[in-house]
Structure formats: structure tokens, C-alpha cells
Amino acid sequence: MISLSLPSPAKLVPPLLPTSPSHQKPSSSQSLKNPSFEPLKDRLIRQANEGNIRQAISTLDRIAQLGLTPDLTSYSLLLKSCIRTRNFDLGKLVHIKLTDSRLELDSVALNSLISLYSKCGDWVTAKSIFEDMGEKKDLVSWSAMISCLTHSGMELEAIFTFFDMVQSGEYPNQFCFSAAIQACSNVDNAWIGIVIFGFVIKTGYFESDVCVGCALIDLFSKGFSDLNSAKKLFDKMPERNSVSWTLMITRYSQLGQPRTAIEMFLDMVFSGFTPDRFTFSSILSSCSGMGFLFLGKQLHCRVIKSRLSEDVCVGCSLVDMYAKCVVPGSLNDSRKVFDHMPDHNIMSWTAIINGYVQSGGKDGEALELYCKMIDEGRVLPNHFTFSSLLKACGNLSNPELGVQIEDSGFEVDAFTFASLLSGAASIGAGGKGEQIHSRLLKSGFQANQCVCNALVSMYSRCGNIEAAYQTFKELEDRNVVSWTSMITGYAKHGFAKRALEMFHQMLEAGMQPNEVTYIAVLSACSHVGMVDEGWKHFNSMSNEHGISPRMEHYGCMVDLLGRSGFLEKAVQFIYSMPFKADALVWRTLLGACRVHANTELGKHAAKMILEQDPNDPAAYILLSNLYASMGQWEDAVQIRKSMKERKLVKEAGCSWIETENGVHKFYVGDSKHPQAKEIYEELDRLALKIKEIGYVPDTDFVLHDVEEELKERYLFQHSEKIAVAFGLISTSRPKTIRIFKNLRVCGDCHTALKYISKATGREIVVRDSNRFHHIRDGACSCSDYW
DNA sequence: CTAGGGTTAG
Structure with missing residues (x-):
């Protein structure tokens, strides 16, 4: 008998909680007057400027540990540095620290935050910061927001934001103009771009700013496919640089005029501009299009001289160029370039x-x-x-x-x-x-x-x-692999009965099961909670078939017992194993603790995982989710924080779906898809529809402590919902929608998908990291047990 | 703190 005397929480998970500083805290008299603040601040500034973000954050923590208050400038500097070096996760960490500091934020800090979230693709957060700014909004805020919306596939909203800005009495500068024109550089909105073009001419920004010029070139080339007008603009630009040259060259190449692209490239070089990685990628592609191997080889020499041969994109273009310019031996050259590339994608x-x-x-x-x-x-x-x-x-x-x-x-x-x-x-x-x-x-x-x-x-x-x-x-x-594949299939799809039938047929056919077969059989039982059946097979595998159970088989049993609610039995089982349970077994138990909201046992499991694998992100995530689902926000946040401090990164959740024109992949809040606008409109419609027939958002699955309304908005940006919405708008009845997720499906998404299947009459099949869910007419094949 | 350019197929 195992007694579960668990130590107090603080002792259980020592590495998770930051230890209090060992040195003595100075008393509250502090800040700028304290002599030790300035040198630390100087150090922070130096580290941030050099891009050593982690060190700079440690310095920030140290300042706070000493009881001093870092000023807003230090935080702003750190944020800017995170943005510059594209350390977005650390940027979000600085945001958390900034919120904790309770400092009053100024326009610069808030604009930096908008930029940070915009570059992460998280337009919802960017927008909520923007909207809360009130009087602090300045031209930079407007420009950043317009640009964020454009890059998130919401061009029309970006354009309206530009008009809002003008209405509010702000006079646009070159940044606002280029952001607004970019929003118009597509077939739908090009005509609005022409209106803005007129506005730009009056202000004189066309003459004075290369970036505005580039935006206008794209308005004509992308919005109207009118390269002649684009070229006229280019010719009229008083100032050009290698970016504007490359832009023109690329558009010629992309719109089916590789010869003109090559002529322009020669003009560019004769005019004294230096081609860079972007120029080479584009121009090599034009060479492939024309079959100009001789020029391609000369370009290859220049690539090497310019030290650009390690760039993946330039490398791709070279591989493609040699492969397409078919002369004897050029395919070997293509392979040589490929073999020499340091990285492949x-x-x-x-x-x-x-x-x-x-x-x-x-x-x-x-x-x-x-x-x-x-x-x-x-x-x-x-x-x-x-x-x-x-x-x-x-x-x-x-x-x-x-x-x-x-x-x-x-x-x-x-x-x-x-x-x-x-x-x-x-x-x-x-x-x-x-x-x-x-x-x-x-x-x-x-x-x-x-x-x-x-x-x-x-x-x-x-x-x-x-x-x-x-x-x-x-x-x-059929051999044992054929049978096992089929049993595994039924098990993963949650059809336990059919899996077991298949297993009996296999035995009747005289086929000897192997270890893998038993993993399939036991997991079939655990996916539906058939405890007795599971025990029966677990015992007969060694007694009748002479297969001694491995760690994986024990893991299946722990899963079966744990998820059926027999948590204590599961722990007893773990300690009765003939070998020491590995981290995976404990992780399985921790997962079950999350399902049955058993925090104490969960902490014990987390401790056991971290003993064997101190840097296991899954343990932190599961534990933090466990706390979050119990509403213990501070504990959840603390765990997330210590994860970040330990530089542990969780795999980003994503879902994908295959349609006729390929595989479409979505992340949380993703808006990079060309049809993002339609997808989110569909999501809005779905949200209304399913609420009418009884769907209630389960905001327990939102792992941040935010207001209910915001929680709901977060929920509707989960990647599985986005993928389903995309499936709905790009296929029609009665085609089954099959989506895939790299992690486990979220509980609220599971509920929402059931309602969606009812509201739309479509069958939805979800493959998550664990199993399949067949969702039809409001019910799921897993019977909500997973 | 806000703006510009790239590669793979059919």
C-alpha cells in the first residue's frame, strides 16, 4: 500500500518558484537617489543596445531585487531592443514585468508594445492597446496600427483606420501614407489607393520619400497589374536606392517579364547600385525563366564574391537556376550548390x-x-x-x-x-x-x-x-503489421469496440500479436475508459502470449486508470512497476490530474517529472494549466514565468487542413492567410449561430487572467476553430472536414466544434496529438472522454 | 516606437 503523504507545495516544486534574493533587501528609500542604481542602469542600457536581451532582463530583475525601481526608459529601451532583435517572446516577458511595475506608460512605450504584438501576428492585443491609448495616440501609433492591420490581412479595416486618423484631425506623414497605400495594394482596394495617391501628390511626400514611392509602385503593379505606370513612377522618383531597384526588378520577374527584369538589373548595376540577397534571388529566378545559364553563372560568381552564398533563398534560386537551364552537367552543378548549402528548408x-x-x-x-x-x-x-x-x-x-x-x-x-x-x-x-x-x-x-x-x-x-x-x-x-495498423487506426479513432473485434479476428486467424499490437489494444481501452477489459488484456499479454510488458504498456495502463478517475490506483500501479517509471508515465498521470482537477497529486507528478528531466516544458505547461483551470492564476503565471526564465519554450499550437490547392496551416490568432478576412467573418457568423443553439464559451481554457469578454475573443482565435472555419468556406456539403492539430485539442474547441457540426450539418474529423475525434450532428465519437 | 524588396510547381 502506498500512502500519499505529500510534502507542502513549496517543498514539492522548488525549482519552479523563484527563490527570494539571498542578499539583504535595502529599505524602501530608493530609486535615483541610491548610488547603486545608475551603474546598473548603464549596464542595462549597454546590454540592451548590444542585443544581449537575456542579460539585460537579468539586470532589470537585479535592480528590482535590490528594491530599486527601474524607470520607464529602461523598460522602453528593452522593448525596442527585443523588437529590433526579433526576440518577441522576451518582449512579451518585458511587457509582463512592465505591467507588474505599475508604472504609467507613455506613448513611446505603448507604441513599442503595439509594434511588438503586431510583429508577433497578434493583432487583437495590438489593437486593444491602441484603443486604450486615448489621448496618448500619436502619428506613430496610427501608423503602427494601420500597418499591423494590413499585415494581418485586414486591409479594409486598415484603410478605415487611416480615414479615422484624418477625421480625428491628425495630418498624415510619410509613414502613415506608406502604410495606407500598402493597404490598398490589392485588386479590391486599388481604387481607394488612387484617391490617397492624389492626397500624397499634394503633400509632396512622393518627391521626398523613397518608401512612399515604393508603396505607390506596388499600388500599380499589385493593385492594377500595370507595370507601365509602375515604371513611370519609378522613373519620376527623384531618389532611388537598391530597394526600389530591386522592387521594380522583382515585379517584372513575377509578372512574366523576365527579360525586362534582366535589363533593369543591368541598368541597376551600371548605375552604381549594389545588388543584395533580395536582388540576387529575384534575378536568378528570371535567369531560370529565360534559360540564361551563362548570365546565371556570372551571377553565381558575384553571389560568392558578395558573401551571399550561405543565404537559403539565394541558394534555392541557384539550385533552381542550374536545374532549369538544361545543358549537360548543369544538374550536377545544381546538386553541388544544394550539397554546399549550410541550411536547407x-x-x-x-x-x-x-x-x-x-x-x-x-x-x-x-x-x-x-x-x-x-x-x-x-x-x-x-x-x-x-x-x-x-x-x-x-x-x-x-x-x-x-x-x-x-x-x-x-x-x-x-x-x-x-x-x-x-x-x-x-x-x-x-x-x-x-x-x-x-x-x-x-x-x-x-x-x-x-x-x-x-x-x-x-x-x-x-x-x-x-x-x-x-x-x-x-x-x-496480411501480416502482424497489417493487423496492428488497423487496430491502431480504430483505437486512435476511438472505435474501441471495432479495435477489439479486429484483435479477436486476428487471434482467430492464428496470427501471433506482438508488443506493438498490445499497445494498440491497451490504448483502445484507455481511449474509452474500459478498465476491466484493459486489465484482462494486460494480464493475458504475458500469461498467454509470453510478451513482457514494457514501459509503454505500463504507460497505457496508467492512462486508462488515471483518466477513468482511479488516480490513486494509478499511482499504486506506478510504484508496483518492476522498473522506475519514466517521465512519460508521470506526464500521463499529470494529464489525468488535470482532467480530474487533482492539484496535489498533479504537483507530485510534476515533481517526479522534473526530477528526471528538469527542463521538461510539458511538466510546466501541464502544471500551469492545472492551476489555471482551478482559477489559481497567480500560481499559473508564476510557473509560466519560471518557464521563461529557464528559457523553456513550448511548441506553438497549430492546426492545418488539406484542400485541393494544398495544406493550409494556422496558428493561434493567425491572420497571415490570404483569406483571413473571410475566415474571421465566418468565425463571427459561427459564434452567433452556435450561441443560439446553446453553446456557452468555456473560458476556463483561456490561460490568462483577463476579462470574460476578452477571454471569449481569445477562444475564437484558437487554431482549430480557424481551420474549421476555413474548411467550411472552402468546401461544401457533404464533404467531411478533416483538420489536424500538433497538440491536444482544447476543451472549448471540442465543445464548439460539436455545435458547429450541428449548426452546419457537416461532419468534422479532428486528429490531435493523441487521437481522432469524429464529430457529427452535435456529438463526438470520443463521448467527451479523452 | 511607425514604412519598402526574395526563393520552390502546374
């Missing part, structure tokens, strides 16, 4: 893969590179990558080309296709997986067991369990 991988596909007969190498990309694991494919790969698969199913692949010495085996499918599954690209499937049918691999198992798993991981079963059914030669 999905674009550079896609550029080289596409190079092999386009050069003809090198599809095997293309697939080989793709496998390498997946193996290295740091880069996920996108729809550009799949376009190339599908073409390669198509070529491979062509018998004539098939012969040439045997020549290259690379065997396109089942493993290659399996890895192709696994890549599609990892990003939830079921549509692409399906296309690969149809290619496979043509290429003769369809009967292969390994490929079919990959197909079963791909369909299941992409949320289409019916297609997974269909593929499984058609497979005659």
Missing part, C-alpha cells in the same frame, strides 16, 4: 527534387532525395513537393522510363513508396496520399504487403478510417 529540398524530376529519367534520384529528406526528419513536405513527387511516380509507372531507372542503379522499391506515403500521412495530406495510391495501382506495387500496410496507416492517420479498412480488406496476405 522545404523550398531548397523541393527545388532540387523538382530539378531531378524535370530533367527526365531521374525520377528515382528524386524519390531517393525525398526519402533522405524524410529520414533527416526536420523538414515536412508541402504541396509543391508532392506535385513533383507525383510526377515522378507517374513517370515510374511508364514502362519505358522504368527501364532507365534500373540504369541509374537506384531501385525504386516498396520502401520508397512507403516513405512517400508516410510523409503524406505525417502532414495529413490524405488527398496527396490518395493520388500516390492511384499511381501505385498503375505501377504494379499494389499487391505488395509493405506498401499496403503503409496505405492502411496513411488513410487512418489522414482521418479516413473507412478507406483504411477498405485497403485492409482488399489485402489478402
